[in-house]
Amino acid sequence: MDKHNELAEHSNHRYGKYILVWLGLLTLTAITVAVAGVNLGSITIATAIIIASIKSYLVLTVFMHLKSESKTFKIFVGVAVFFIIISLVLLFSDYSNM
Amino acid sequence: MSTQEHTAVAHLHRDDVRSRMGMWLFLFTELILFGGMFFLYAVYRFLHQADFHVAAKSMNILIGTVNTAILLTSSLTIALSIAALQNKKKILSLILQGITVIFGLLFLVNKYFEWSAEIHHGNYPGSPELISQSSGHILFFGLYYVMTGLHGLHVIIGMVVIMFMMRFTIKDVITPDHIVKLEAAGLYWHLVDIIWIFLFPLFYLIT
Missing domain, CATH: 1.20.5 (Single alpha-helices involved in coiled-coils or other helix-helix interfaces)
Incomplete structure (x- = not known):
């Protein structure tokens, strides 16, 4: 509970952090769509999976509070x-x- | 008296951690459900690489990208709604929960148009046009309908759950001190988002 109260006190800071992560997620989506248009051969699928993994990591740690x-x-x-x-x-x- | 209160708070705290852990355990079962399908996709894609590339060409990348943005934004709004309620801003939290449900609805509306277009093109399970195609092509659309369909079902469930959370928030069942129900609903919604994060490139961006 202490941890959560602490987080609540810094709520404004949390809003900013969430919005920043959201912008990051949208940017990564734009990158993955842009990269899909370029023919990278066999590493195309690997690039897509790596970007999806980074996005999932951000959602897990920040949005799902896994970090705290x-x-x-x-x-x-x-x-x-x-x-x-x-x-x-x-x-x-x-x-x-x- | 004060010690009693302290014990009560400490007990509540442990309860919340257990509740969240229970939710995570449930999410792992969801991971097994979808994981199995991702393995199936991986094997069939490996065996029918050329067919999958051709079949994916008929996917609408624009709708897929818009839906990705919608789900990511809805993940933001549900995360913000939890932070808002912890900050004792009940109305703001309710608005954010409502926006999340609306984004879920928008996602499904896009999905409806997307599926309608595919069905119009004859790309639906058992259609004469699809059956005449190669087996890799048929498998791609089979997986597409099962995986995005199951994901869509999860979006509907998530929307219903969040609507219940809105009712709980209005009735003060969910309060800044007892927020674990909303947190659990948020966890579910984020998992649905993560599954889409992987579905999107695998079905739309492999041409």
């Missing part, structure tokens, strides 16, 4: 993301050998 949550929450989310990556790596190590 306790370590337990961060470990939870970290483990979830880790297993998604592991699943994808295993999936493609399987298919790339077909």
Whole structure:
């Protein structure tokens, strides 16, 4: 609760931070659309996924308050993301050998 | 008396953390639901690369981009509504929650026009035109309808949940000191946003 009261006191600061992150998210969207028009060959999809990951990181840490949550929450989310990556790596190590 | 009050507040605090953790656990089940579909997409895309590229050409990038901007902005408004209520600005918080619902509605209106256009072009599951296409093409549209459809359903659920939160805020069930319900609704809405952040490039920007 202390942490939240503290945050509430700096509410104006929070509004500014949220708006800044929102502008960042819109900019990244514009970049990803612009880059899609350029033919980058095989790295096109990688670029799109990397930009989407950065956007998700911003939403998770700032909008979803993960930064101000306790370590337990961060470990939870970290483990979830880790297993998604592991699943994808295993999936493609399987298919790339077909 | 003061110690009693202190204990009560401390108990409330623990309760809130648990509630948020419960919400996160629920969000992980959503991640499994959508994750499975993203894996399916990844494999089919890997197996039918050329078909996916051709099929994605019929996607309307403009509508996709506008919808991305709409959802990102709605994420901002719901985050601001929580900050506003914590700042004891109830009316402002209610307005921001209302704007979030309206953005959700705008997203769905765009989706309606987008799907109508695709269906008009004969790109719907089981249509004679789609069946005559290559299997990669059929798979692309199958995944498109299932994934964006399930995501759209989540947008509708999120809108209903936020409308309930507005009612709770009006009735003072949600107050600056007891805001966890609104926070949980916000978490859900942000997750729906994150899923769209990945759906957008995968379906619209791979041509």
